Amino acid sequence: MEGMTYLAIGYFGMLVGIALWTYTVVARSQRLEARLQALETALPSGDEVATDEKTDE
Amino acid sequence: MRSGNPLLFVGFLGIGSCLLLAFLWAPSVSIEAFESPAAQRLFYWHVPAAWAAFIAFGALFLGSAGWLFKRSETMWRLHVAGSEAGLATGLMTVWSGCVWGAAEWGTPWDWSDVRLNSFGLLTLLATYVVLGRNSQPDGVETRDTFAAFGLYGFVLVPITYIATRIWTIRHPGPVVATGDGGSINGDMGLLLALSALSFTVFIIGHIQASMHVTSLEQRLEKLQRIADKGA
Numbered sequence: 358m359e360g361m362t363y364l365a366i367g368y369f370g371m372l373v374g375i376a377l378w379t380y381t382v383v384a385r386s387q388r389l390e391a392r393l394q395a396l397e398t399a400l401p402s403g404d405e406v407a408t409d410e411k412t413d414e
Numbered sequence: 415m416r417s418g419n420p421l422l423f424v425g426f427l428g429i430g431s432c433l434l435l436a437f438l439w440a441p442s443v444s445i446e447a448f449e450s451p452a453a454q455r456l457f458y459w460h461v462p463a464a465w466a467a468f469i470a471f472g473a474l475f476l477g478s479a480g481w482l483f484k485r486s487e488t489m490w491r492l493h494v495a496g497s498e499a500g501l502a503t504g505l506m507t508v509w510s511g512c513v514w515g516a517a518e519w520g521t522p523w524d525w526s527d528v529r530l531n532s533f534g535l536l537t538l539l540a541t542y543v544v545l546g547r548n549s550q551p552d553g554v555e556t557r558d559t560f561a562a563f564g565l566y567g568f569v570l571v572p573i574t575y576i577a578t579r580i581w582t583i584r585h586p587g588p589v590v591a592t593g594d595g596g597s598i599n600g601d602m603g604l605l606l607a608l609s610a611l612s613f614t615v616f617i618i619g620h621i622q623a624s625m626h627v628t629s630l631e632q633r634l635e636k637l638q639r640i641a642d643k644g645a
Contacts, residue, residue: 360451360452360453360517361452361453363452363453363456363513363517364452364455364456364517367456367459367460367510367513368433368459368510370506370513371459371463371506371510372433374502374505375429375506378498378502379422379620382620382623382627383623385627386626386630389627389630389631389634392634393630393634393637396634396638399641400637400641400644401644
């Protein structure tokens with residue numbers, strides 16, 4: 358194979374990797390936000406949940 | 415997704431620009447010094463991707479230590495984000511390295527080369543941590559197990575870094591921070607630095623975004639428990 362073909366294959370693979378990885382993170386975030394919104398609407402107010410507390414040991 | 419978005423966008427712009435510059439502006443290398451001078455241009459993403467992988471493995475180490483010693487939820491989220499970022503950038507580095515190796519050496523992998531194998535092991539470690547954690551229910555024992563892997567696995571990072579300084583077999587030696595001014599010219603060095611900076615911004619944006627996703631997952635799980643109790 359020509360050097361340019363290797364170059365194109367290398368960069369194309371990395372581009373696909375970056376795109377897939379970013380898409381996965383963004384899609385997961387959007388899906389979770391939608392589910393959270395639905396649950397928060399369904400639950401009575403006063404059930405707010407914080408996530409920064411330390412876990413029980 | 416609010417968190418991490420501006421950094422991700424700036425990082426994308428930066429690495430996209432560096433890709434264009436690598437094709438259109440970067441000087442060619444000597445045809446005598448390389449078997450495949452065209453494929454050498456992979457260097458402008460391969461080296462910064464490896465640099466980003468080291469940042470990700472640093473985040474994995476910090477997150478693992480923070481979870482094991484402080485039991486901090488924020489540190490656990492850093493562990494999760496670091497392992498995912500380490501896997502993605504590690505695979506990109508291995509992929510581009512294999513393609514360049516096939517063009518330059520005639521073989522994509524050399525099992526006798528220390529750097530290739532230690533970096534391959536790091537990527538395998540990230541794969542194990544990501545897949546293993548996703549297959550287990552979340553809990554203190556699960557977190558402790560994977561945090562221990564993240565903590566002790568980090569020892570491979572300095573080994574990988576110094577590998578080409580001590581055991582240069584097949585992988586090229588360092589081109590920057592060598593003490594003798596390095597072996598690349600000014601334009602190549604400038605583009606490499608710009609690309610490394612862009613990948614750094616990009617990986618920080620991704621780590622922030624992943625930490626945000628993990629916090630959403632934790633919040634959802636807690637809300638789900640509350641909803642189940644009320645049902």
